[in-house]
Amino acid sequence: MNIHIIGGGNLGVAIALGFAHFTKGNQITVTRRNVASIKHLEAKGIIVSYDNTLNIQQADLILLTIKPYQMDAVLNEILPYISNKMIASAVSGVSMETLEQKTNAAHSIVRIMPNIAAQFAESATCISFSEKNKVAGEKVVELFNHLGTAIVIEEKLMDAATVLGACGTAYALRYIRAAMQAGIEIGFDAPTALAIASQTVKGAAKMALDEKVHPEQLIDRVTTPQGCTIVGLNEMEHQGFSSALIRGIKTSLQKIKE
CATH class of the missing domain: 3.40.50.720 (NAD(P)-binding Rossmann-like Domain)
Incomplete structure (x- = not known):
């Protein structure tokens, strides 16, 4: 073409x-x-x-x-x-x-x-x-x-698609940046922390796309009783991880509709 x-x-x-x-x-x-x-x-x-x-x-x-x-x-x-x-x-x-x-x-x-x-x-x-x-x-x-x-x-969802799919790239990269910073704090050099965080996100996305199940079902495979994953997830939720992300997405949509 x-x-x-x-x-x-x-x-x-x-x-x-x-x-x-x-x-x-x-x-x-x-x-x-x-x-x-x-x-x-x-x-x-x-x-x-x-x-x-x-x-x-x-x-x-x-x-x-x-x-x-x-x-x-x-x-x-x-x-x-x-x-x-x-x-x-x-x-x-x-x-x-x-x-x-x-x-x-x-x-x-x-x-x-x-x-x-x-x-x-x-x-x-x-x-x-x-x-x-x-x-x-x-x-x-x-x-x-x-x-x-x-x-x-549907066209009525196009503004929402802009936020979830286009702005969402920045949101995902912000998670990677935060994970990289945490990686440095727990002992990795910056390039190694970035490589691990980025590949981990890519792998998680691949799982979600290929298996087409609710993310919680995939999360269950990683969490074990009294393990380090579940305590980390719970601490993130106590600090407002999910609610902050949801509020950010909804705020971006409001901005588009202004």
Whole structure:
């Protein structure tokens, strides 16, 4: 496919690198006004430009990874050059209905919410599309399944998906950082503590994804009567571990809806 990504920030670059590395035969174009900051992508065979319309007429899929306030300016720039395109929007807070109105219902609109782990084919990408755009939606799902998992959700949950799947990357990394710091305190050097904490999280996630059971069932396999795991878990709960995480996620969602 010819994939045209408008918005060469962290997310757009991560998606471009994921497609370049984990899928074959795609022509990928990434645009950003400050094109110098994404010049390194050229070494991966990715075309970069400050011009949002470069190669856009040949694009099979246009990905919007821009800020909400940039939407109108970008659409005004590109719409005269395109017709009957698949447009996948990762723009927070902009509904499919709004995007269809802004594009005069002349294109197939899909909403997506990947995360920056797309670069390593480990994104949890949430995707929404209407019945009339089902063909385009299924193509986008197939494409993003190469970059991790692609989960179809109702559009009303897209803001929640942004928090759980995209912001969630930062939350998981904050746990790893804390575990690393604790590892240093109990005797490991920083690189070793980071390696252990990171691999442990990766292993736990792999278990949850493969076995598809409630996390408590997996936790039970690690805890033993009067063991060190259960006392550690109980102390974390006494200190508000789960409630703090839940409150953080809900606070992030409130911010999106403001």
